[in-house]
Amino acid sequence: MALVLFKNGSDFRIALFAMMVGCLWQRQNKLRECQPSWQLHEIGDIAKELVHEFMEELRGPVQRRLVCWSPLLVACYKGNFDATLFDGSNCAGIRVVFWDPSGTVIAALSKKIGSTxxxxxxxxxxxxxxVVLANQLSLFDGIIEGDCLRVTQALNCSGRRLCY
Structure with missing residues (x-):
């Protein structure tokens, strides 16, 4: 039956079908466990968004580079941020670290954030x-770095000064 269903289907339609089945399965499991879940009318849009995101990543080779701390050429504070998605929990986590000009960690946080x-x-x-943490620490001269190209480009194109 599956071969007939997908015989003339595009890669996108096949992936969308699979993603919708997965989303429905996940919804059913969450409801069974009395956890918050998507509404039925949201699943189509969520599945489309996930498939588009997946196919976009397939279009170009993802080049990973080794990321490690490096001192700045000027004496200022340096912050790094990162995020991760947790498998199966529909939650994400963020991490922020700040260093002083000599490379000593002066503040760090790790926090689970809501559904995304x-x-x-x-x-x-x-x-x-x-940025909020930098303001709370009264760090008025520094730079913040992240490894997500889209976020970094969006922030740099916003026309606002990113060095806090």
Missing amino acids: HLIEMAEALAARRA
């Missing part, structure tokens, strides 16, 4: 939290 299924959204929330 897009890594870019989680990374944007991590960037926002990094």
Whole structure:
């Protein structure tokens, strides 16, 4: 039956069908466990968004680079932010670390955030939290870095000064 169903289907339609089945399965499991879940009318849009995100990543090779701390050329504070999506829990986590000009860690945080299924959204929330933490620590001269190209480009194109 499956071969007949997908015989003339595009890759997108096949992936969308599979994603919708997965979302329905996940919804049923969450309801069975009395956990919050998507409404039925949301599943189609959520599945489309997830498939588009997945196919976009397949289009180009993802080049990973080794990321490690490096000192700045000027004496100022440096912050790094990052985010991750947790498998199966529909939650994300963010991490922020600040160093002084000599490379000593002066502040760090790790926090579980609410429901999100897009890594870019989680990374944007991590960037926002990094700026808030810098203000709370009264760090008025520094730079914040992240490894999500889309978030970094969006922030740089916003026309606002990102060095806090």
